[in-house]
Amino acid sequence: xxxxxxxxxxxxxxxxxxxxxxxxxxxxxxxxxxxxxxxxxxxxxxxxxxxxxxxxxxxxxxxxxxxxxxxxxxxxxxxxxxxxxxxxxxxxxxxxxxxxxxxxxxxxxxxxxxxxxxxxxxxxxxxxxxxxxxxxxxxxxxxxxxxxxxxxxxxxxxxxxxxxxxxxxxxxxxxxxxxxxxxxxxxxxxxxxxxxxxxxxxxxxxx
Ligand code: HEC
Numbered sequence: 001x002x003x004x005x006x007x008x009x010x011x012x013x014x015x016x017x018x019x020x021x022x023x024x025x026x027x028x029x030x031x032x033x034x035x036x037x038x039x040x041x042x043x044x045x046x047x048x049x050x051x052x053x054x055x056x057x058x059x060x061x062x063x064x065x066x067x068x069x070x071x072x073x074x075x076x077x078x079x080x081x082x083x084x085x086x087x088x089x090x091x092x093x094x095x096x097x098x099x100x101x102x103x104x105x106x107x108x109x110x111x112x113x114x115x116x117x118x119x120x121x122x123x124x125x126x127x128x129x130x131x132x133x134x135x136x137x138x139x140x141x142x143x144x145x146x147x148x149x150x151x152x153x154x155x156x157x158x159x160x161x162x163x164x165x166x167x168x169x170x171x172x173x174x175x176x177x178x179x180x181x182x183x184x185x186x187x188x189x190x191x192x193x194x195x196x197x198x199x200x201x202x203x204x205x206x207x
Contacts, residue, residue, distance in 0.1 A: 082171055084150030084157070091150040094182075096175045106180030109173045113166055122184040135162060139181050140188045152178050 024030060036042075047053060047061040058064055080086050081095045096102065111120075117136040119125040124138035137144060144152075156174045159165035169177070186194075 080150065081175075084148075084153035086150070089150075090148035090154070092148040094149060094175050094179050096172050098179050102176050103179055103183060105173065106176035106178070106183075109169060110177050110180050113169060114177065117163075121188065122181060123188075139185055145185050145189065149175075149178050149182075152181065 023035070049061060051061050052059060053061045056063065078095070080091045084090055115126055117124075117126040117128045117133060118139065119129075119136075122139035124136045126136060129136065139145075153174055155163065156166045156169065156177065158167070166174070
């Protein structure tokens, strides 16, 4: 037994020494190519941009954008329209014509894209709140009543905090949604001078 332990220790000791001699200490610097047991897909065949390709139908590596693609970062002569910024500040105002048609479109796009989380009236209580996604903003908070249109545009485009980006919504539709959100806000907080006289009297204090 004793003989076995001695041999074991000797073999183990020299193996450990051999490993350290070959592989070095952890953290040591070396100019040699590292020993690679699993290559982790470090090197693989790839295409370089602007080169031909017999594999792809266009015969080149760069694909043609599909019809209807929406440019994401582009320079135009209307920066406010696509960034929500005027100079370095959030701008305000809807830069497309606001009419019944645009509001109807905004309502439809809102119902498709936003209502699940923000709720039909924009109170932040969409169906997802019943499944654990809480914290969607209520547009009826003062913060959002006074928030610049451009900042809301930016939230739709890039997302904010827990909310993901919605830049697949066309630029004009994003503004239509904002116009509709403004209508929702007004619906919950209309100043009394904007109300028709018959509804104003129902809540007016008795003389
Ligand atoms: C999947 C759920 C979800 C959807 C869909 C969604 N939102 Fe949100 N939204 C959130 C959450 C959650 C927050 C709060 C984000 C935070 O503060 O982390 C939020 C915040 C916001 C805010 C406030 C951002 C701020 O500056 O505080 C605005 C404005 C907004 N959403 C607009 C929209 C609009 C417009 C749409 C549709 C195009 C939309 N959201 C779709 C979940 C969603």
